[in-house]
Amino acid sequence: MTNLKTTILSNQEVAPGYFRMRILAPGFVTSARPGQFLMLRVLDGMEPLLRRPFGIFRTGWLPADCQGLPPKEYVEILYKVVGSGTTLMKDLHQGDGVEILGPLGKGFELLDAPEQILVGGGIGLVPLFMLAAQLVKRGRVRLLMGGRCRDDILAVTEFERLGVETYVSTDDGSLGEAGLVTEVLVRQLERLPQAAVYACGPTAMLRAVHGICAARDVPLQVSLEAYMACGVGACLGCVVAGAEHTEQNPQYLCTCKEGPVFRAGQLLWHKLEEPRDVCGCNEEEP
Numbered sequence: 052m053t054n055l056k057t058t059i060l061s062n063q064e065v066a067p068g069y070f071r072m073r074i075l076a077p078g079f080v081t082s083a084r085p086g087q088f089l090m091l092r093v094l095d096g097m098e099p100l101l102r103r104p105f106g107i108f109r110t111g112w113l114p115a116d117c118q119g120l121p122p123k124e125y126v127e128i129l130y131k132v133v134g135s136g137t138t139l140m141k142d143l144h145q146g147d148g149v150e151i152l153g154p155l156g157k158g159f160e161l162l163d164a165p166e167q168i169l170v171g172g173g174i175g176l177v178p179l180f181m182l183a184a185q186l187v188k189r190g191r192v193r194l195l196m197g198g199r200c201r202d203d204i205l206a207v208t209e210f211e212r213l214g215v216e217t218y219v220s221t222d223d224g225s226l227g228e229a230g231l232v233t234e235v236l237v238r239q240l241e242r243l244p245q246a247a248v249y250a251c252g253p254t255a256m257l258r259a260v261h262g263i264c265a266a267r268d269v270p271l272q273v274s275l276e277a278y279m280a281c282g283v284g285a286c287l288g289c290v291v292a293g294a295e296h297t298e299q300n301p302q303y304l305c306t307c308k309e310g311p312v313f314r315a316g317q318l319l320w321h322k323l324e325e326p327r328d329v330c331g332c333n334e335e336e337p
């Protein structure tokens with residue numbers, strides 16, 4: 052994990068309200084694992100800004116400089132503008148400074164299942180991209196991607212370029228199938244009962260995915276969003292109740308250190324709260 056004062060390489064709006072930021076990030080290509088995140092702080096802002104957590108969408112190398120300088124590593128995040136921090140971020144440009152702390156947290160465990168199914172709700176697709184890139188080396192991968200409307204469906208062609216089979220659903224039917232992504236999951240699991248499932252999205256969607264997988268004994272890992280102040284296990288602002296939690300014997304899990312990815316069986320699902328709908332989709336339980 053490193054704390055870097057570094058530079059933005061690009062920051063573009065990719066759909067209404069959604070931005071993709073590429074940041075110079077030495078060390079990230081070799082150290083970042085699928086499902087990890089970083090904390091980002093804007094430097095030189097008008098208002099002092101706490102660090103904000105963002106999933107690592109992908110890492111890569113910029114080609115070597117024509118003057119013989121070595122290639123440079125970058126990290127990309129995809130974010131939705133929802134409040135003061137992300138509003139400040141959307142107005143940043145190439146060359147502006149940011150501070151990034153990462154890679155942080157525990158990412159996905161890659162399971163050797165015959166079929167791998169990724170379920171993304173809106174901006175929840177972010178931590179699934181690096182996971183997909185790893186899983187396609189082992190076999191067939193399907194991405195089930197849901198959102199309220201077509202604007203919430205991001206980066207699907209990038210997943211397809213990796214060799215992932217994609218299934219899109221929107222609540223209003225403006226792209227792909229009309230309906231909930233969880234309905235698509237039920238149909239997929241009827242055909243593929245041996246699958247492993249990996250999901251990220253709003254809590255209501257994750258809870259529904261958990262219900263579907265638990266009823267079929269399908270292994271599930273979920274990436275959670277929680278309020279995070281420090282990102283490194285110091286403030287305990289991000290804790291969620293673990294499966295063994297009771298009033299008498301409290302068991303809390305730190306989302307930033309022990310997560311953000313958890314096996315479904317680690318969590319006390321009825322205590323899990325929706326921090327807020329940041330993903331652009333608002334799945335209901337089927």
Ligand SMILES: Cc1cc2nc3c(=O)[nH]c(=O)nc-3n(C[C@H](O)[C@H](O)[C@H](O)COP(=O)(O)OP(=O)(O)OC[C@H]3O[C@@H](n4cnc5c(N)ncnc54)[C@H](O)[C@@H]3O)c2cc1C
Nearest residue numbers: 103104105106130131134135136137177276277278326327
């Ligand atoms: C591990 C992790 C990975 C994340 N990855 C992404 C990502 O890849 N892309 C993305 O767009 N967002 C992601 N988020 C959510 C992102 O951190 C928040 O949207 C961001 O911090 C909001 O900052 P803001 O200053 O714009 O909003 P604020 O002005 O701080 O708040 C605006 C609203 O959002 C709520 N809020 C603030 N922070 C969070 C939070 N962490 N979780 C839930 N609600 C919050 C506030 O209560 C308020 O209602 C992630 C969060 C976590 C914990």
Ligand code: FES
Nearest residue numbers: 282284286287307
């Ligand atoms: S955010 Fe501070 S402990 Fe997790």
